[in-house]
Amino acid sequence: xxxxxxxxxxxxxxxxxxxxxxxxxxxxxxxxxxxxxxxxxxxxxxxxxxxxxxxxxxxxxxxxxxxxxxxxxxxxxxxxxxxxxxxxxxxxxxxxxxxxxxxxxxxxxxxxxxxxxxxxxxxxxxxxxxxxxxxxxxxxxxxxxxxxxxxxxxxxxxxxxxxxxxxxxxxxxxxxxxxxxxxxxxxxxxxxxxxxxxxxxxxxxxxxxxxxxx
Numbered sequence: 001x002x003x004x005x006x007x008x009x010x011x012x013x014x015x016x017x018x019x020x021x022x023x024x025x026x027x028x029x030x031x032x033x034x035x036x037x038x039x040x041x042x043x044x045x046x047x048x049x050x051x052x053x054x055x056x057x058x059x060x061x062x063x064x065x066x067x068x069x070x071x072x073x074x075x076x077x078x079x080x081x082x083x084x085x086x087x088x089x090x091x092x093x094x095x096x097x098x099x100x101x102x103x104x105x106x107x108x109x110x111x112x113x114x115x116x117x118x119x120x121x122x123x124x125x126x127x128x129x130x131x132x133x134x135x136x137x138x139x140x141x142x143x144x145x146x147x148x149x150x151x152x153x154x155x156x157x158x159x160x161x162x163x164x165x166x167x168x169x170x171x172x173x174x175x176x177x178x179x180x181x182x183x184x185x186x187x188x189x190x191x192x193x194x195x196x197x198x199x200x201x202x203x204x205x206x207x208x209x210x211x212x213x214x
Contacts, residue, residue: 002040009200027118033073040077135188174212
């Protein structure tokens, strides 16, 4: 069980990683593939609510999923969306990408091949990857409008039998480090990290949550 100090620090990072965007009508929904199939549920819900006429599922097999699946993330996401009621004709599949940067770049290529030129996107990602997804998208596609969302779950409600609270914290810590380091590598735009968020990050590292650092 997590102690109160660790829980408080983890919830600070959880809150920071959320962009808190207010969604509005857009040209397409871009679901970024991962091991968390709840992202597909969220993307399908947004389509069915009428927020966009097109759903793009992006993702091949990444570091995590290549060890557990043989079917690409995007294909599984698309199957979930169809089962929830999204018509197959409204879905595009990009199933070769292995990271967030490739999600964006390969989606660009797919849309260019289809002659589709959306000006606005709703990106759907895991809760603790909203901010990094936004920063990556704006680096590779700065002229597009992007709103980011995720499954609507609290830090306490997010873990599952396969995703422990400790694993979530390790990933959040690693993602915050990437937000700090990746702009200089050309992977993302810079994002402000408040002092109290960085202090929570350092506390969590000192407590041993360093398994996802680069």
